[in-house]
Amino acid sequence: xxxxxxxxxxxxxxxxxxxxxxxxxxxxxxxxxxxxxxxxxxxxxxxxxxxxxxxxxxxxxxxxxxxxxxxxxxxxxxxxxxxxxxxxxxxxxxxxxxxxxxxxxxxxxxxxxxxxxxxxxxxxxxxxxxxxxxxxxxxxxxxxxxxxxxxxxxxxxxxxxxxxxxxxxxxxxxxxxxxxxxxxxxxxxxxxxxxxxxxxxxxxxxxxxxxxxxxxxxxxxxxxxxxxxxxxxxxxxxxxxxxxxxxxxxxxxxxxxxxxxxxxxxxxxxxxxxxxxxxxxxxxxxxxxxxxxxxxxxxxxxxxxxxxxxxxxxxxxxxxxxxxxxxxxxxxxxxxxxxxxxxxxxxxxxxxxxxxxxxxxxxxxxxxxxxxxxxxxxxxxxxxxxxxxxxxxxxxxxxxxxxxxxxxxxxxxxxxxxxxxxxxxxxxxxxxxxxxxxxxxxxxxxx
Amino acid sequence: xxxxxxxxxxxxxxxxxxxxxxxxxxxxxxxxxxxxxxxxxxxxxxxxxxxxxxxxxxxxxxxxxxxxxxxxxxxxxxxxxxxxxxxxxxxxxxxxxxxxxxxxxxxxxxxxxxxxxxxxxxxxxxxxxxxxxxxxxxxxxxxxxxxxxxxxxxxxxxxxxxxxxxxxxxxxxxxxxxxxxxxxxxxxxxxxxxxxxxxxxxxxxxxxxxxxxxxxxxxxxxxxxxxxxxxxxxxxxxxxxxxxxxxxxxxxxxxxxxxxxxxxxxxxxxxxxxxxxxxxxxxxxxxxxxxxxxxxxxxxxxxxxxxxxxxxxxxxxxxxxxxxxxxxxxxxxxxxxxxxxx
Numbered sequence: 001x002x003x004x005x006x007x008x009x010x011x012x013x014x015x016x017x018x019x020x021x022x023x024x025x026x027x028x029x030x031x032x033x034x035x036x037x038x039x040x041x042x043x044x045x046x047x048x049x050x051x052x053x054x055x056x057x058x059x060x061x062x063x064x065x066x067x068x069x070x071x072x073x074x075x076x077x078x079x080x081x082x083x084x085x086x087x088x089x090x091x092x093x094x095x096x097x098x099x100x101x102x103x104x105x106x107x108x109x110x111x112x113x114x115x116x117x118x119x120x121x122x123x124x125x126x127x128x129x130x131x132x133x134x135x136x137x138x139x140x141x142x143x144x145x146x147x148x149x150x151x152x153x154x155x156x157x158x159x160x161x162x163x164x165x166x167x168x169x170x171x172x173x174x175x176x177x178x179x180x181x182x183x184x185x186x187x188x189x190x191x192x193x194x195x196x197x198x199x200x201x202x203x204x205x206x207x208x209x210x211x212x213x214x215x216x217x218x219x220x221x222x223x224x225x226x227x228x229x230x231x232x233x234x235x236x237x238x239x240x241x242x243x244x245x246x247x248x249x250x251x252x253x254x255x256x257x258x259x260x261x262x263x264x265x266x267x268x269x270x271x272x273x274x275x276x277x278x279x280x281x282x283x284x285x286x287x288x289x290x291x292x293x294x295x296x297x298x299x300x301x302x303x304x305x306x307x308x309x310x311x312x313x314x315x316x317x318x319x320x321x322x323x324x325x326x327x328x329x330x331x332x333x334x335x336x337x338x339x340x341x342x343x344x345x346x347x348x349x350x351x352x353x354x355x356x357x358x359x360x361x362x363x364x365x366x367x368x369x370x371x372x373x374x375x376x377x378x379x380x381x382x383x384x385x386x387x388x389x390x391x392x393x394x395x396x397x398x399x400x401x402x403x404x405x406x407x408x409x410x411x412x413x414x415x416x417x418x419x420x421x422x423x424x425x426x427x428x429x430x431x432x433x434x435x436x437x438x439x440x441x442x443x444x445x446x447x
Numbered sequence: 448x449x450x451x452x453x454x455x456x457x458x459x460x461x462x463x464x465x466x467x468x469x470x471x472x473x474x475x476x477x478x479x480x481x482x483x484x485x486x487x488x489x490x491x492x493x494x495x496x497x498x499x500x501x502x503x504x505x506x507x508x509x510x511x512x513x514x515x516x517x518x519x520x521x522x523x524x525x526x527x528x529x530x531x532x533x534x535x536x537x538x539x540x541x542x543x544x545x546x547x548x549x550x551x552x553x554x555x556x557x558x559x560x561x562x563x564x565x566x567x568x569x570x571x572x573x574x575x576x577x578x579x580x581x582x583x584x585x586x587x588x589x590x591x592x593x594x595x596x597x598x599x600x601x602x603x604x605x606x607x608x609x610x611x612x613x614x615x616x617x618x619x620x621x622x623x624x625x626x627x628x629x630x631x632x633x634x635x636x637x638x639x640x641x642x643x644x645x646x647x648x649x650x651x652x653x654x655x656x657x658x659x660x661x662x663x664x665x666x667x668x669x670x671x672x673x674x675x676x677x678x679x680x681x682x683x684x685x686x687x688x689x690x691x692x693x694x695x696x697x698x699x700x701x702x703x704x705x706x707x708x709x710x711x712x713x714x715x716x717x718x719x720x721x722x723x724x725x726x727x728x729x730x731x732x733x734x735x736x737x738x739x740x741x742x743x744x745x746x747x748x749x750x751x752x753x754x755x756x757x758x759x760x761x762x763x764x765x766x767x768x769x770x771x772x773x774x775x776x777x778x779x780x781x782x783x784x785x786x787x788x789x
Contacts, residue, residue: 093757094496096764133495172566174702177767211491212484213768290523293475294503375477378505379487382494395473395503405506408675410484410700415677 061422068420071201071216072156072164074128075194078105079149085139095132102131102154115189123183127190129155129216155203155216156196158413160187164198167412204420209381209402215413218406220421223381224428226296226396227365231432233300233392234307234364239357241304242311249312250319251341270309277306278370286374294375294395302374303364310360311353318352319345350443358436362429368400377401399425471522474502474749478512478529479623480675481558481694482731485765486529489753492764497752499745504529509623513734517542520738526746528734531558531623539789549737549788553750554779555759557771559695559720560627560727563705568687569609571601574708576726578605580636582613585664586646593645596664616682616691617663619673627729628692629661632710635726637661680704695720696769720771728771737788747786754779 020026025033080101088097103124110119131154139146155161159179162168173181190196207219253259281302285291291298322345330340371377381397397405399421406418476486486504494501505512509530516528517538534552542550562579564571581587581604587596589604601608618624637643637660646656663669672679672691679691680701690708695715698707707715710727719725733753740747752758754776759765761772773779 091757092496092752092755093492093763095492096757133491136495168703172703176699176702178700211488213488213764214491286523287518292471293523293525294505372507375475375503375505378477378483378503378507379490380503380505382491382501382503395475408480408506408677410676410697412701 065419065423067165068416069201070198072161073153073199074156074196076106077149077151082146095136098135099132117185117189126179127160129157130214158215158411208383212409215411220424223397223399223402227398229296229391230300234303237304238307242308246312246315250316266309266312274367275369277302278373282373292393294380295393296396297392298374302370307360307364311356314356315353318349322348351440354440366400368404371401472744473500474746475525476527477505477525479509479531480506481531482529488764493752508621513538517547519545526736526739526743530732551735552789553733554730556773557728558731559715561693561698561715562708563693563698564690565683566706569611571708575711576632576636577639579632583663583669585662588640588642611688613668614689616670616672616679619671631727634660699769717771750783
């Protein structure tokens with residue numbers, strides 16, 4: 001070809017070409033402009049679809065989850081004498097006796113109040129949730145309160161709670177041993193008397209998991225602590241190991257077949273299903289190293305294995321993105337290779353490294369599958385760890401595992417709790433992301 | 448600098464945790480998701496009523512629980528395996544190979560298996576085992592001959608049933624519930640309809656015919672549910688014509704969404720199951736490693752607490768939740784006190 005532009009068939013026919021104008025569009029220009037318009041429309045449609053689903057998701061989560069943050073409570077003031085407590089403590093099933101004392105006291109109080117409906121102890125028992133444990137706990141901590149009237153705020157049973165939240169309606173109500181239709185009349189008059197009311201459920205945020213017959217007492221606090229300790233293990237292990245590995249691979253390692261194999265394998269590891277890491281964790285950490293079962297330490301170790309490839313890949317990418325001129329300049333003024341990397345390259349790559357780390361942590365935070373195998377799913381998050389070290393070793397669950405457990409329980413009250421748990425999990429994630437953004441802003445440097 | 452600090456703190460944490468590994472002070476339970484609700488109720492009450500820490504109860508299924516239970520003796524292995532079926536010979540052998548020889552079997556009560564459908568759905572109110580077999584088996588009897596299942600609606604083989612499409616959600620094969628479903632419903636239906644006799648007459652050995660009886664059709668009208676009952680409930684919610692297999696306790700907790708069918712004329716309830724009138728029920732068990740008693744603090748107390756009248760008896764919280772309490776609970780209590788191994 002010559003240097004002259006080729007105008008299509010018959011190059012010398014240039015003067016004969018139809019006249020084109022920059023103002024009037026010809027067919028081809030129109031076509032190209034239309035294509036671009038269509039493309040813009042597709043792009044906007046894609047974003048709109050994404051936004052639509054995001055809104056649907058957010059609305060359904062909030063709508064289903066908000067009720068978990070309120071709880072129907074029964075306000076009772078009653079007195080237990082030393083003799084009462086001695087009777088209860090003499091039993092095998094002590095908390096049941098405590099609950100019975102409360103039921104009797106409440107029944108008498110309500111009868112004395114002269115409500116329009118009959119109050120019997122069986123009905124009160126159906127209306128109240130599980131109360132014995134809370135009362136026993138209180139008197140164990142405050143033995144000086146014996147014989148004095150004490151005010152308790154106790155959760156109502158799951159069905160009464162559902163009645164206040166619209167889950168249980170009089171229409172189509174079927175009497176069962178859990179609740180009878182006549183109990184609802186009693187509940188209504190108790191609500192009028194101000195004995196039963198809805199209150200903000202702090203216990204949901206701070207509490208621990210409960211047995212399946214006690215949805216009113218269940219909280220996500222203990223498993224939140226479990227998740228926190230797991231994330232601590234993941235952060236403390238995967239960040240230094242991941243960053244060290246990628247700095248070496250990127251800046252120091254010779255490029256040969258061996259490092260190529262390592263590189264390919266790291267990329268492959270990032271795509272391994274998480275359950276595989278669970279099996280590995282069970283075999284290595286629990287059965288071989290004999291670390292405790294159901295412990296956040298083991299959970300953290302397993303999730304570290306899962307997070308490492310993500311961190312290594314993103315760290316290497318951000319190291320690559322640092323212009324070579326920076327390295328050359330550092331080396332040029334006499335810095336050693338290590339000085340060049342640690343004083344100049346690494347600080348510039350820090351924002352990218354942080355982003356990768358947070359993405360890795362967020363992935364790990366939402367992971368349930370590997371936890372199934374190392375014993376963190378079930379009735380596990382049943383209390384807070386004793387101290388900081390025990391936080392790593394005491395059996396505990398994690399938030400996604402807790403949500404999964406609740407969603408599988410028969411009582412609808414737990415289903416609501418599962419949605420509420422999702423809100424708490426999302427807030428936890430959001431906090432992590434915000435911290436990452438703030439840190440990134442502080443480190444960000446332009447050249 | 449910071450790396451050194453981090454590494455040192457990691458090592459410190461690892462060292463400290465390693466020292467606390469030896470002393471596990473809580474009972475570790477794993478196994479059947481049918482027993483899990485009851486175990487969680489007992490575990491919570493045990494923690495509230497004694498000075499021992501609350502036991503940890505994991506789910507995962509009867510087979511998985513027993514497999515972990517049989518992996519060996521020592522604090523890194525579970526103490527108790529929950530099971531919705533009896534332990535198998537094969538599992539006892541696997542246990543023995545790993546040194547788990549003395550196993551205490553504890554029967555905690557009975558669980559009913561019910562057939563339920565959407566509360567607003569077709570009137571599935573009465574089934575017999577033969578109906579379920581006719582609906583779900585790959586080969587059924589039609590006019591005295593064994594043919595590939597031609598039925599698409601319930602009314603095709605029983606005029607008393609509604610003319611609605613057959614769609615059943617049954618427990619997957621990893622569930623202990625599946626075994627009971629096969630044994631007490633499908634196999635009985637197979638015999639009652641004469642399909643089994645026809646198979647034997649057709650040249651099958653008795654064992655082969657028994658196995659063939661337990662098969663279910665694979666054309667999508669019978670759906671295996673591998674998850675929990677909540678998954679079955681969700682499937683029922685989405686399919687007006689669907690019927691599902693549930694545990695009695697689960698159904699009783701969801702009476703506002705489900706209606707239950709009678710089986711062979713008996714409606715399921717704790718009473719009819721206790722008397723044995725309702726045909727589809729099964730015992731629930733857990734298995735205790737005797738070698739761990741005295742090593743794991745609170746293990747024996749947990750087991751005794753579980754089977755105490757106050758918990759597992761007819762007035763206890765387990766019965767309140769839906770367990771059919773065992774009329775022979777006294778014998779179980781005595782066996783637990785004496786630590787009688789199998």
